[in-house]
Amino acid sequence: MRNAAFGALAGLAGGLVFGAVMAEIGFLPTVAAIVRTDSSAVGFAVHLLIAAIVGSVFGKLVAHQRELLFWGLSYGVLWWFLGPLTLLPVLLGEPVAWDVATARDLIPSLFGHLAYGASTAAGLALLSRKEHRFRLRPGLLARASAAWLLVAPVLGLGWRGLLVGALAGASYALIFGDVREGSGPALIRGAAFGFVWWVLAAVTVAPLLDGDGLRWSAAAVRSAVADLPGYVLLGAGAALLTCWLGGLSRAVFSDDVRHALEGRLAAGGRVISIWHGVVAGLAGGAAFTGVMVAVGFLPTVASLVGSGSAVVGLVVHLLISQIVGVTYAVFFRRRSFDPASAIGWGVSYGFLWWILGNLTLLPLLLGAAPRWSASALAESFPSLVGHLAYGAVLGLVYQRLEERVSPWHLTRSDAAAARATARHAQTLSAAPALWSLITCVALLMPILVS
Numbered sequence: 001m002r003n004a005a006f007g008a009l010a011g012l013a014g015g016l017v018f019g020a021v022m023a024e025i026g027f028l029p030t031v032a033a034i035v036r037t038d039s040s041a042v043g044f045a046v047h048l049l050i051a052a053i054v055g056s057v058f059g060k061l062v063a064h065q066r067e068l069l070f071w072g073l074s075y076g077v078l079w080w081f082l083g084p085l086t087l088l089p090v091l092l093g094e095p096v097a098w099d100v101a102t103a104r105d106l107i108p109s110l111f112g113h114l115a116y117g118a119s120t121a122a123g124l125a126l127l128s129r130k131e132h133r134f135r136l137r138p139g140l141l142a143r144a145s146a147a148w149l150l151v152a153p154v155l156g157l158g159w160r161g162l163l164v165g166a167l168a169g170a171s172y173a174l175i176f177g178d179v180r181e182g183s184g185p186a187l188i189r190g191a192a193f194g195f196v197w198w199v200l201a202a203v204t205v206a207p208l209l210d211g212d213g214l215r216w217s218a219a220a221v222r223s224a225v226a227d228l229p230g231y232v233l234l235g236a237g238a239a240l241l242t243c244w245l246g247g248l249s250r251a252v253f254s255d256d257v258r259h260a261l262e263g264r265l266a267a268g269g270r271v272i273s274i275w276h277g278v279v280a281g282l283a284g285g286a287a288f289t290g291v292m293v294a295v296g297f298l299p300t301v302a303s304l305v306g307s308g309s310a311v312v313g314l315v316v317h318l319l320i321s322q323i324v325g326v327t328y329a330v331f332f333r334r335r336s337f338d339p340a341s342a343i344g345w346g347v348s349y350g351f352l353w354w355i356l357g358n359l360t361l362l363p364l365l366l367g368a369a370p371r372w373s374a375s376a377l378a379e380s381f382p383s384l385v386g387h388l389a390y391g392a393v394l395g396l397v398y399q400r401l402e403e404r405v406s407p408w409h410l411t412r413s414d415a416a417a418a419r420a421t422a423r424h425a426q427t428l429s430a431a432p433a434l435w436s437l438i439t440c441v442a443l444l445m446p447i448l449v450s
Contacts, residue, residue: 019048034091328346
């Protein structure tokens with residue numbers, strides 16, 4: 001009951017933020033229609049009641065989680081699907097709004113739900129975890145800010161990119177602290193954080209600074225979606241660099257040797273892990289091949305080596321799939337402990353490679369500019385489906401191969417117990433919320449670019 005009460009209070013705080021958005025976009029009379037009226041005041045009261053109820057459920061669900069931001073964002077997107085797209089039409093006696101056109105018109109509500117989720121998560125963190133105060137270390141702030149500032153110019157985001165890099169680096173250090181996680185989880189965390197900053201900076205703050213007001217319409221979002229790949233890559237690259245700088249700092253300046261010893265003991269079988277990545281990448285590439293054949297994309301891949309043959313394209317595609325599989329093995333070694341986590345990390349990594357590979361590196365290698373426009377994103381949607389399928393197969397096959405090999409110093413029962421403990425710890429972290437948020441972003445792409 002304590003968690004539910006805190007959640008309800010946090011939900012009210014999030015409801016106030018969301019209510020201001022709903023008043024701006026004129027959605028309160030639609031909410032008021034639930035109780036057969038069109039009064040904005042009644043709609044606001046109904047909205048706050050719903051926000052408190054939804055917040056109490058959130059408080060119960062995440063009572064034992066160590067991080068709340070990405071859980072709140074994922075929860076907000078979930079309720080966008082459940083609320084205005086499903087339950088609200090049913091309560092008004094209309095069919096569910098599960099088509100792209102209706103969802104596109106409700107994009108302002110989507111961002112409002114994201115704001116509700118983030119605000120509710122922040123309120124719940126302050127209410128239920130007063131002992132966990134923000135402890136900002138100067139060294140961590142310097143590493144995070146430097147990492148974001150170093151990556152921002154590479155992506156060509158201009159002076160606003162530098163400003164976003166500085167602010168995002170400081171907020172990354174403040175919100176997450178010194179998270180000791182592997183390179184792979186850092187990549188996915190950074191990609192999700194990049195999406196958050198795209199919503200905050202490109203979609204919300206930039207129009208306000210230009211004097212255009214809150215522009216969350218479908219047309220405005222479609223014009224801003226060209227910046228989304230840059231923000232995702234900015235977040236992923238900066239988070240990875242922050243992770244590496246943190247590991248280097250601990251290795252050089254820390255006098256506690258336990259972490260170094262633990263890493264050395266866990267390092268056995270790295271070559272075997274790389275071979276597992278080769279096999280898993282080949283399996284994922286085989287699954288991806290069906291999509292590439294269906295859309296006739298193999299000749300484009302063959303053009304990387306100066307050919308136009310589909311057979312050559314298939315060979316090049318499978319080679320690239322194995323290389324990406326090796327990077328997955330390097331980044332996500334011993335990070336997936338069951339099929340669910342394997343598919344979660346794999347799908348998230350596949351989405352990241354859709355942006356990095358198909359939209360960025362492939363055009364650059366062919367002598368063209370990155371394909372980040374809304375029309376290019378729409379045309380590349382079949383490739384997104386293929387990358388998600390590739391990632392799912394890659395993660396699942398790699399996990400099945402990895403769990404068959406136990407460290408030399410552990411018995412099978414001890415290895416199984418260690419995996420169960422690690423799986424439980426991962427469940428309490430932000431990892432499942434990261435997978436969910438990245439998957440939702442992938443599902444939202446047809447809506448954002450339509």
